[in-house]
Amino acid sequence: MKPPVIADVARVAGVSVPTVSRVLNGTVPVSAERRERVMAAVKQLGFRPNGAARSLASQAGSMIAVFAGNTTRYGYAATIQGIEEAARQAGYMVVISVVETADGPTVERAIDHALGQPLAGAIILEFDPPGVAALAQMPSWLPAVAAASGGSSDEAISHAYMDDRYAATQATRYLLDLGHQTVHHVAIPSVGVESPRMVGWREALRDAGIEPPPVIHAGWDPLAGYDAGVRLARHEAATAVLAGNDELAIGVMKGLVDSGRSIPGDVSVVGFDDHPLSQLWMPPLTTVRQDFVGLGHQVFGLLVGRMEAGEPRPSVRMVPDLIVRRSTGRPAPR
Structure with missing residues (x-):
């Protein structure tokens, strides 16, 4: 667990400590063969010549x-x-x-x-x-x-x-308890596997006996949410949305309203994070607050x-x- 030191490099390379210093400093000529051995040892050990x-x-x-x-x-x-x-x-x-x-x-x-x-x-x-x-x-x-x-x-x-998995489950159940037949999800980018927010959303729907609708994959910014809102506005059955973050949620609401849908009269929207602007939006955004x-x-x-x-x-x-x-x-x- 200790960081490699110059003596470790010398031991692995089979040279003296001064030779390693000369290679790393470049101040004194060193044979090509010794230089290659030293640099190979540096790479093998992950040694970084700094303080x-x-x-x-x-x-x-x-x-x-x-x-x-x-x-x-x-x-x-x-x-x-x-x-x-x-x-x-x-x-x-x-x-x-x-x-x-x-x-x-x-x-x-x-x-x-x-x-x-x-x-x-x-x-x-x-x-x-x-x-x-x-x-x-x-x-x-x-x-x-x-x-x-x-x-x-x-x-x-x-x-x-x-x-986030638990929080998304609770947010989805809240929308279902209001009487919505299903909840659509506008997702933030994941890290190679499904995000915990997506997993929680899907689990809440399936626990309620509802087959989850297709996920709308989006980016991070409100414009990506706006595009998702315009798409959702075409489906009259879409009455509830869980967005991957508040920026997406704000974009979703703008896209829905510009497409003739009202919030929350026609569609309810929940965000994630409790961004400082979420309570100043019109209408103020229901969201998952994260400290x-x-x-x-x-x-x-x-x-x-x-x-x-x-x-x-x-x-x-x-x-x-x-x-x-x-x-x-x-x-x-x-």
Whole structure:
């Protein structure tokens, strides 16, 4: 669990420590054969010639890295806010590394750039494919934990997560209890498997003896929701919608209204996240409230425990709340 040091590289390469230093510094000529051996050992061990490993070994690190696929979306930004608040109180600085795609070289560059700092640990926002890929490539010697929108079967990594599956089940049951015959789902992008929100929605319908309608897959932004709303407006039987997040829900409502459907007279809409603008929309949006700032506090606490104990701590489950506003109601009589 300790980071590789220059002596480890020398041992694997079968050369002296000064020879490794010469290869890495490039200040003194070294034979091609020895250079190849040194670089092969560097790659094999995952050695990075910077101060991060030495700082970790001496427990002198006072900086943590946050790896995220995005920093502008509400859930990402609020979680980072919570991490930064908790870290500041504990005397740590936070650096943020944006992992733009799940492509291997892109992820590796983001990690290498962050490891150029004297890191004590890392937090990965496992909200999307880039976050999943970054978590998979974290070096084993670096204490790391993850924030997620669902649990994880990987017991080697501690997670603080929102139980989106349970929350989506409750939101769907709420719409069914109002008298809607079914609930349509406009989904956010998943991380390779069905999102917990989609799973919870489908389970609630099947538990009620209802075959789920086809999922409408969308992007992250309101325009994708608008297109979904226009599509749903063509189906008179569509009277209830669960959107993957509030931005999509706002777009869905706009698309429905522009297509001649009223909210909630013709269609009830539920969002996810409780975006600050959701209560200011017309009508105010019924949504699943998620405490992302609290999630940031919890995941930082897991990282501190991981750094102090040297082993994963039990994951933390957080349960979102359904906030009922005026975008939902009983279906109109046929």
